[in-house]
Amino acid sequence: MFADVAPWARGLFVVARRFAQNSPMTKSNARLPRLEDVAERAGVSHQTVSRVINNHPNVSKATRERVEAAIAELGYRRNAVARSLVTRRSQTIGVLASELSQYGPANTLLGVEQAARDAGYFVSIAALKSVSREAIFDALRHFLDQAVDGIVVSVPHSETLLALTELKPGVPVVAVGSLGNDAVSGAMVDQHRGAELAVRHLIDQGHRRIGHVAGPQDWIDGTARAEGWSETLRAAGLDDDLLVEGDWSAGSGYEIGRKLAEERSATAIFVGNDQMALGLLRAFHEAGVRVPDDVSVVGFDDQPESGYFTPPLTTVRQDFEELGRRCMDLMLAAVGDGEGARTTVVEPKLVVRASTSAPA
Amino acid sequence: MFADVAPWARGLFVVARRFAQNSPMTKSNARLPRLEDVAERAGVSHQTVSRVINNHPNVSKATRERVEAAIAELGYRRNAVARSLVTRRSQTIGVLASELSQYGPANTLLGVEQAARDAGYFVSIAALKSVSREAIFDALRHFLDQAVDGIVVSVPHSETLLALTELKPGVPVVAVGSLGNDAVSGAMVDQHRGAELAVRHLIDQGHRRIGHVAGPQDWIDGTARAEGWSETLRAAGLDDDLLVEGDWSAGSGYEIGRKLAEERSATAIFVGNDQMALGLLRAFHEAGVRVPDDVSVVGFDDQPESGYFTPPLTTVRQDFEELGRRCMDLMLAAVGDGEGARTTVVEPKLVVRASTSAPA
DNA sequence: AAGCTGATTGTTAGCGCTAACGTGAGGAGG
DNA sequence: CCTCCTCACGTTAGCGCTAACAATCAGCTT
Numbered sequence: 001m002f003a004d005v006a007p008w009a010r011g012l013f014v015v016a017r018r019f020a021q022n023s024p025m026t027k028s029n030a031r032l033p034r035l036e037d038v039a040e041r042a043g044v045s046h047q048t049v050s051r052v053i054n055n056h057p058n059v060s061k062a063t064r065e066r067v068e069a070a071i072a073e074l075g076y077r078r079n080a081v082a083r084s085l086v087t088r089r090s091q092t093i094g095v096l097a098s099e100l101s102q103y104g105p106a107n108t109l110l111g112v113e114q115a116a117r118d119a120g121y122f123v124s125i126a127a128l129k130s131v132s133r134e135a136i137f138d139a140l141r142h143f144l145d146q147a148v149d150g151i152v153v154s155v156p157h158s159e160t161l162l163a164l165t166e167l168k169p170g171v172p173v174v175a176v177g178s179l180g181n182d183a184v185s186g187a188m189v190d191q192h193r194g195a196e197l198a199v200r201h202l203i204d205q206g207h208r209r210i211g212h213v214a215g216p217q218d219w220i221d222g223t224a225r226a227e228g229w230s231e232t233l234r235a236a237g238l239d240d241d242l243l244v245e246g247d248w249s250a251g252s253g254y255e256i257g258r259k260l261a262e263e264r265s266a267t268a269i270f271v272g273n274d275q276m277a278l279g280l281l282r283a284f285h286e287a288g289v290r291v292p293d294d295v296s297v298v299g300f301d302d303q304p305e306s307g308y309f310t311p312p313l314t315t316v317r318q319d320f321e322e323l324g325r326r327c328m329d330l331m332l333a334a335v336g337d338g339e340g341a342r343t344t345v346v347e348p349k350l351v352v353r354a355s356t357s358a359p360a
Numbered sequence: 361m362f363a364d365v366a367p368w369a370r371g372l373f374v375v376a377r378r379f380a381q382n383s384p385m386t387k388s389n390a391r392l393p394r395l396e397d398v399a400e401r402a403g404v405s406h407q408t409v410s411r412v413i414n415n416h417p418n419v420s421k422a423t424r425e426r427v428e429a430a431i432a433e434l435g436y437r438r439n440a441v442a443r444s445l446v447t448r449r450s451q452t453i454g455v456l457a458s459e460l461s462q463y464g465p466a467n468t469l470l471g472v473e474q475a476a477r478d479a480g481y482f483v484s485i486a487a488l489k490s491v492s493r494e495a496i497f498d499a500l501r502h503f504l505d506q507a508v509d510g511i512v513v514s515v516p517h518s519e520t521l522l523a524l525t526e527l528k529p530g531v532p533v534v535a536v537g538s539l540g541n542d543a544v545s546g547a548m549v550d551q552h553r554g555a556e557l558a559v560r561h562l563i564d565q566g567h568r569r570i571g572h573v574a575g576p577q578d579w580i581d582g583t584a585r586a587e588g589w590s591e592t593l594r595a596a597g598l599d600d601d602l603l604v605e606g607d608w609s610a611g612s613g614y615e616i617g618r619k620l621a622e623e624r625s626a627t628a629i630f631v632g633n634d635q636m637a638l639g640l641l642r643a644f645h646e647a648g649v650r651v652p653d654d655v656s657v658v659g660f661d662d663q664p665e666s667g668y669f670t671p672p673l674t675t676v677r678q679d680f681e682e683l684g685r686r687c688m689d690l691m692l693a694a695v696g697d698g699e700g701a702r703t704t705v706v707e708p709k710l711v712v713r714a715s716t717s718a719p720a
Numbered sequence: 721a722a723g724c725t726g727a728t729t730g731t732t733a734g735c736g737c738t739a740a741c742g743t744g745a746g747g748a749g750g
Numbered sequence: 751c752c753t754c755c756t757c758a759c760g761t762t763a764g765c766g767c768t769a770a771c772a773a774t775c776a777g778c779t780t
Contacts, residue, residue, distance in 0.1 A: 034736055045760045050738065058758055080505040081450070082736035084441045086765045092484070092506075100470055101664075110460050113487050122502060124452070124484045127473050142482060145440040146452075250668040275665055282668040304461075305635055308610040308642040310670045394766055405730050410768065418728055442766035446735045 033074040042070035053078055084147050093121050093331060094143035096136070097154040098128035102248060103275070103303050104221065104318065108154050108176055111324025119328050124148060131157050140169055150331045152176060156219050161186075172334030174327050177220050185334060185341045187327040191221050194316040194348035195228025195270065198298040201314070201350055202268040203236050206358045207296060211242030211266035213256050213276055219248075222272060225300060229270050242266050246276045253279025260295075261287035267359040268296040274306045274315055281309055281355070292357040302351050312353035322346050393434040402430035413438055444507050453481050453691060454503035456496070457514040458488035462608060463635070463663050464581070464678065468514050468536055471684025479688050484508060491517050500529055510691045512536060516579050521546075532694030534687050537580050545694060545701040547687040551581050554676040554708035555588025555630065558658040561674070561710055562628040563596050566718045567656060571602030571626035573616050573636055579608075582632060585660060589630050602626050606636045613639025620655075621647035627719040628656040634666045634675055641669055641715070652717040662711050672713035682706050 035046040042049065044063060051059050052067040059067075070076075084090045093116055099105045109125070116123045124146060126139040136155070143151050153164060154176040161178045173184045180186025202210050212229045215222030222245075230240040242265060246252035253276030260269065261284055271277040277299035284291055291297050291311055299306060302317035326344040333339050395406040402409065404423060411419050412427040419427075430436075444450045453476055459465045469485070476483045484506060486499040496515070503511050513524060514536040521538045533544045540546025562570050572589040575582030582605075590600040602625060606612035613636030620629065621644055631637040637659035644651055651657050651671055659666060662677035686704040693699050 035738095036736080046736090047738080047761080048759060051759085054738085058756095060758065063758080077501065077505060079445075079736050081441060081444045081507050082765090083738075084765095085439075085445050085736080085767090086738045088765085090441070100473075101467070106466055107461070110487065113460075113485060114489070117487070122484060122486070122506070124482060125473060126482070127470065127477070129474070141437065145437060146482070147441050250665045254668055278665050279668045282670060282672075285670050305610045305638050305665070308614055308639045310642060310645050312642075396766080406766090407731080407768080408729060411729090414768085418726095420728065423728080439766050442735090443768075444735095445737090445766080446768045448735085 032079075033076045034079065035076075038067065038070045038074055038076050041074060042067045088147055089149050090147045091121055092124055092146065092148050093150045093152060094139075094146070094148040095123050095125045095152045095154065096128065096139050096143070097125060098131055099156060100127050103301055104273070104320075105154060105156060107320035108323060111320040111322070112152055112154070112176070112327050113324070114321060115324040115328035116331075118325075119332060121149070121328070128155060131155055131160075133163070136160075136163060136167075140167065144169055144171070149335050150174070152327055152331065156221055158218055158220055158223065160220075172331055174330050174334070176323065176327055179343050179345075180341050182341055185330040186343045187323060187330055187346075188344075189318045189323055189346045189348050191224035191348075192228040192231075194300060194318070195225040196232045197348065197350040198270045198300065198314075198316050199229050199232040201352065202270065202296060202298060202356065203232070203238070205268075205296065205356060207268040208238055208359075209242070209266040210238065210268045210270060211244070211260065212240075213253060213260075213269060213271040213280065214243055214245045215248050215272035215276075217245060225270075225272050246272065248273055248275060250275045250279035250282075252276060254283045256280065257283025258287065260284075261289045264289070264295075266295065268298070268356070270298045270300075272300055274299040274301045274303045274309075274313060277306075277313055277315070277355075278309055281311075281313075285310070291355050293360065296356040296359070298356060307353060309355070311355050314353045314356040315351050317349045317351050319346055319349075392439075393436045394439065395436075398427065398430045398434055398436050401434060402427045448507055449509050450507045451481055452484055452506065452508050453510045453512060454499075454506070454508040455483050455485045455512045455514065456488065456499050456503070457485060458491055459516060460487050463661055464633070464680075465514060465516060467680035468683060471680040471682070472512050472514070472536070472687050473684070474681060475684040475688035476691075478685075479692060481509070481688075488515060491515055491520075493523065496520075496523060497527075500527065504529055504531070509695050510534070512687055512691065516581055518578055518580055518583065520580075532691055534690050534694070536683065536687055539703050539705075540701050542701055545690040546703045547683060547690055547706075548704075549678045549683055549706045549708050551584035551708075552588040552591075554660060554678070555585040556592045557708065557710040558630045558660065558674075558676050559589050559592040561712065562630065562656060562658060562716065563592070563598070565628075565656065565716060567626075567628040568598055568719075569602065569626040570598065570628045570630060571604070571620065572600075573613060573620075573629060573631040573640065574603055574605045575608050575632035575636075577605060585630075585632055606632065608633055608635060610635045610639035610642075612636060614643045616640065617643025618647065620644075621649045624649075624655075626655065628658070628716070630658045630660075632660055634659040634661045634663045634669075634673060637666075637673055637675070637715075638669055641671075641673075645670070651715050653720065656716040656719070658716060666711075667713060669715070671715050674713045674716040675711050677709045677711050679706055679709075 035049050038049045039046040049067050052064050095112055097109050113123050128135045150172040152174050156177045161175055164184045175184050175186050177188050178186045214226040217223050233240040244256050246256055257280035299313045299315035302315045306313040306315050323346050330342055395409050398409045399406040409427050412424050457469050473483050488495045510532040512534050516537045521535055524544045535544050535546050537548050538546045574586040577583050593600040604616050606616055617640035659673045659675035662675045666673040666675050683706050690702055
C-alpha cells in the first residue's frame, strides 16, 4: 500500500492514526485527555501529574514512571491555553515587523523565528502594512492580549525606538536594528561599520570621488549607512557631497543610475542595498558606462543573487541568522533574570567581487 | 518638547501613558481590570458585560451604554487567553511554512498574513528548517496546543498533501500550492498554466527547440512547471527532451547556463524561476552568448528585480497577495460553515520584457 | 385578576491548569 | 518515646471568561 509514497512520509500514517483517534473531529464521543484523566489512570492526584510534566523534584521515581506511562498511553498533551491563563505566560514571542517584502526585514524575521524556535519559543507575527501609531499600538495590544512573553520589534524606521521607549508594554522588548536604550534592548548589525568597510575598500583602491545612493532617510539603516559613508570620506579628507536618496527598489536605483551615468561626477558609488545596485548596473549598462572600468559599484546586504549580477557585485554582507540569535539571547536574558536592557551588535563583512577596481 | 519628534509618533506618547498606568510593569498594586471590575463599576453582573462585548442582542440600550462607559473608563480589554480556554478558539491561524528564504514561499507567507489580518485573524508561524515527518508533526501539534482555529500549510513539497490527508488535526487545513482533496482545501497559482504561457510565448515567436531548466522535482511547483513545459511542447508537435534540473538558486542556474552555452542545443530556455534565470543570464554573458539574439530566456515568478536584469527578463508573474486572500477565503468558509474542502486557483500572467525575441 | 409571553438580567458551573497550603509517613535527634 | 523535620503527595482555590439555565418584570391576553 505504500508503494508510491515517499519513504519519509510513511511514518506519518502511523502518526495520523494517533491523531485521528482523539481528534476533536470525532466530535461526539471523544474529548482530549486532561490532567484529571491521566491522574485517574495512574492512580494519583492531578497535581502529581502536573508535577511530573513540570519536572518538579519531589516526585518519587516510581510515581513518575507510572504517570509517564499513563501520559503515553492516553496520548496526553498539556493544554497550553489553560496553562497560559494561570501562569500568564505562553512560550510565545510576538514579532512586530514591517517592510517584509524587503530582503533585509524578511531575513531578519527569518533569523528571529529560527532562533526563537531553537530556544523553545513560538512566534506570532504581525506585519505592519503601514507604520503608524495606530498600527503599532494595535499590534502591541494584540500581543499583550495573547500573553506573549516578549516582543521583538523589527520596524526599521527611525521613530520606532522613540515610540517603544514610552510604550512600556510590561514584557521585555527587543528592538531589532537599533541600539536600544534603558528600557528597550537592541540587536543590530553595525550599519555604520558596514558603510565604512565599503567606502574604505573604494578609497584603498584609489577612488577619490565616491558617491552614495542612499536608502530612505527615515529608515534607521538608511541614515546609518549614509553617515558611515560620509564620515569615512571626511576622515580620509574627501568630499561627501555626492548623495542621492532612493527608495531601496531596483527601480529607483535605475532612475538614479541614469542620472549618474550622465553626470559622471564620481568614479565609485556606494549603494545602500543590492537591489538599488542592480538598477544602477542596469542603467549604467544601457548608458554604456562600464562597471568597474568606468565606475566602481558597491552594494549592501549580499543577497544570494548578488554574485550573479552583471558584473558580480562587491557588497557588504549582513548575517541575519546571527542577528536573530543575538536577538533571542537578549530576549531570554530579559525574560529570565528580568535584567535591564542590553545591546548587541553584529559585525558586517565586506564581500569583494567584480564590480570594483582601481579608477581609470 | 515634541520639536524633533515625527508627527505620527507624537500620539504614541498619549497612548504610552495609558499603557503605563495599568501596565503589569507597575507590579505591586495594579492588576488589569477584568469583567468583574467593569460589572461592578457599571452596576451590572459580569455576564451582562460579557454580553455587551460580544454584541448579544438582548441588552437594553441604556445598560449597554453604561457598560461601554465603564469599559472605556477602566481601559478594560478582554483576556484572550481566558476566552480561548472556554471557547476553544483563539482567532489565530497557524501557518506552517518552509523554504522561506525563497522568493515564492516568502511572499506566500506575506500574502497569507496580510489576508488573515484583514479577516481579523492573527497568525502564528512555524518555519520548518527541514521537511521531515517529525518536524511537520511537531509544528502541527504545537498549533493544536495553541488552539489555532485553522492551519495553513505552505510546504511546497510533493509529499505534503499526502501527509496532511491522513493527519486530520481537527481544524480546517488549507494547503497552499496544491489542489487539496476531500479533507484538505487547496489554494494555488496554476503552475501548469504559467509554464504553458511561457512556452507558448516562445513557440509563437518561432522557437522550435525549447529547453527547460527545472526546479527540484520533489517540489510541487518544480514538477508542475516541467509538466506544463513538456505538454505544451508536445501539443505543438515539438520535442521535450531538453530538461535539466536545478535547485532554484542563481548558482545552479549559472552552472547549468555554462553547460547550455557550450551545447547550444536550444534557441530558447524556459527557466523554473527568476533566480536561476539570473544565473543563466550571467553564464551566457560570460560565454558570449547573447540574450535574446542567440538564445531567448523566460523566467518564472516576476520578482521585483527581474525587470532590471541584463537583459530585463520576460517571466511569469504570480500574484501572491491574491493567493493569500483566496487561501483565507477557503479558511473562513471552513471555519464558518464547517463546509468540506474546496479548491481555488489563481491565474498567472506572462510579463514580456527584453529577454525573448524571434530566433536568428 | 390570573396567566402567559418575551425581553432583560443574574446565577451557577465549568474550561484545564498551577500555586499555595495541608497532611501523613518515615527518619533523625534529643 | 516524643518532637521536629523532610519528603511525597493530596486538597483547595482560583486564573477570566462563556454557556446554560434561572429569575425578574413589563405588557399582553383571556
